[in-house]
Amino acid sequence: MRAGTLALGLAAMTMAVTTASATGTLNAFTAPASARAEVEGGAEAKASPVYGVTLPRGYRSWTLISVAQENGKNNDIRAILGNDIAVKAFREGKRPFPDGAVIVRLAWRYQSSPRNDAVFPAPQSFVAGDPINVQVSVKDSRRYAASGGWGYGQFENGGATPGSALMQACAACHSKLEEGADRVFTAWAP
Amino acid sequence: MRAGTLALGLAAMTMAVTTASATGTLNAFTAPASARAEVEGGAEAKASPVYGVTLPRGYRSWTLISVAQENGKNNDIRAILGNDIAVKAFREGKRPFPDGAVIVRLAWRYQSSPRNDAVFPAPQSFVAGDPINVQVSVKDSRRYAASGGWGYGQFENGGATPGSALMQACAACHSKLEEGADRVFTAWAP
Numbered sequence: 001m002r003a004g005t006l007a008l009g010l011a012a013m014t015m016a017v018t019t020a021s022a023t024g025t026l027n028a029f030t031a032p033a034s035a036r037a038e039v040e041g042g043a044e045a046k047a048s049p050v051y052g053v054t055l056p057r058g059y060r061s062w063t064l065i066s067v068a069q070e071n072g073k074n075n076d077i078r079a080i081l082g083n084d085i086a087v088k089a090f091r092e093g094k095r096p097f098p099d100g101a102v103i104v105r106l107a108w109r110y111q112s113s114p115r116n117d118a119v120f121p122a123p124q125s126f127v128a129g130d131p132i133n134v135q136v137s138v139k140d141s142r143r144y145a146a147s148g149g150w151g152y153g154q155f156e157n158g159g160a161t162p163g164s165a166l167m168q169a170c171a172a173c174h175s176k177l178e179e180g181a182d183r184v185f186t187a188w189a190p
Numbered sequence: 191m192r193a194g195t196l197a198l199g200l201a202a203m204t205m206a207v208t209t210a211s212a213t214g215t216l217n218a219f220t221a222p223a224s225a226r227a228e229v230e231g232g233a234e235a236k237a238s239p240v241y242g243v244t245l246p247r248g249y250r251s252w253t254l255i256s257v258a259q260e261n262g263k264n265n266d267i268r269a270i271l272g273n274d275i276a277v278k279a280f281r282e283g284k285r286p287f288p289d290g291a292v293i294v295r296l297a298w299r300y301q302s303s304p305r306n307d308a309v310f311p312a313p314q315s316f317v318a319g320d321p322i323n324v325q326v327s328v329k330d331s332r333r334y335a336a337s338g339g340w341g342y343g344q345f346e347n348g349g350a351t352p353g354s355a356l357m358q359a360c361a362a363c364h365s366k367l368e369e370g371a372d373r374v375f376t377a378w379a380p
Contacts, residue, residue, distance in 0.1 A: 061253045061277075063250075063251045064250075064254045064269050064271065066317065066318045067267050067268070067269050067298070067318050068267070068303075068306075068316060068317045068318070069300070069316040069317075070310075070314050071314040071315075072311075072312045072314035073311075073312075074314065077257050077258070077267075078257070079254050079257050079269060079379075081254065087251075106379070108257070110259070113258075115368075116375060118366075119363060119367060119375075120262075120363070122262045122263075124260050124262035124264065125258065125259075125260055125261075126258060126260070127259075127377075128256045128257050128258070128379040131379070131380050173309060173310070176308075176309045177305075177309060178305075185306060185309075186317075187317075189296070189298055189318040190321050
């Protein structure tokens with residue numbers, strides 16, 4: 001590595017640290033190298049800005065926690081999946097979630113289904129259209145202490161959505177939930 | 191077993207066969223004893239009328255295939271899960287589904303979430319409310335030859351919903367789908 005490149009990298013990381021510290025979120029020094037690349041503007045980063053969260057291997061086969069549907073700008077239908085640690089906590093109603101819990105939210109376009117409506121007795125059917133993005137919440141009470149123990153990431157087409165403002169919005173929104181929710185929107189759907 | 195009880199049982203089974211044959215659906219002779227009990231009017235049957243389909247053990251942990259939402263009389267939000275055989279076929283786009291494929295549809299009340307709306311930027315959020323029922327489709331091309339290779343069941347609170355008319359409605363509705371769908375509404379959500 002050339003000295004100039006190293007210096008530039010360190011300067012960018014220092015800037016990121018300064019910015020993140022001001023908002024109380026995590027900084028680039030706690031994130032893995034792949035996340036630091038994103039902080040520095042890498043276009044196809046595999047880890048989220050600020051938190052260094054990656055898309056978990058095999059998440060698509062994880063257990064369903066619940067489903068939801070958002071109107072407005074989101075206009076999506078979604079499924080929330082969890083790894084075994086998260087699912088166990090959901091099933092037992094355990095809060096706060098233990099370290100290692102990972103929750104994955106998949107969103108697809110909320111789409112009317114003329115095909116189903118032609119068969120059903122009334123026009124009423126909405127299905128999952130094109131995938132929009134996947135959001136990941138990782139519980140690590142020490143690493144993510146500054147954001148209530150949760151690190152966040154958003155992924156589109158397998159790559160992390162860039163922008164530290166988006167990540168700070170995750171934390172800000174989740175932190176508005178009632179005491180005792182451990183910053184989690186979703187409840188177990190029996 | 192007393193001779194009188196046996197004779198009564200056979201008479202009931204013969205009636206069931208006569209009724210089912212007229213509509214082209216399966217008859218009580220192909221269903222297990224638990225389903226026959228339901229045909230004969232058992233109140234807490236574990237197997238569906240007509241098809242003798244049971245609620246699969248561990249289905250709640252099966253892999254998510256997709257999500258959907260139905261308005262109108264249904265007013266539900268739903269998740270469709272599958273066993274490994276079904277999921278493999280969905281992932282590979284394989285039709286018809288191989289024998290042993292099982293698809294489970296869970297439906298919950300489609301419910302506005304004031305809690306989420308208080309946090310989100312706009313009133314827009316709908317979540318899974320109380321569970322409504324679980325519908326199960328089992329592929330067995332020989333056993334269920336008369337209904338396109340699929341047997342059906344609906345379950346509420348762990349018990350099979352009674353009524354052969356409901357089961358015949360399952361088959362009738364699924365059979366209206368286009369050629370090549372193998373009578374399955376759901377597509378894999380990536």
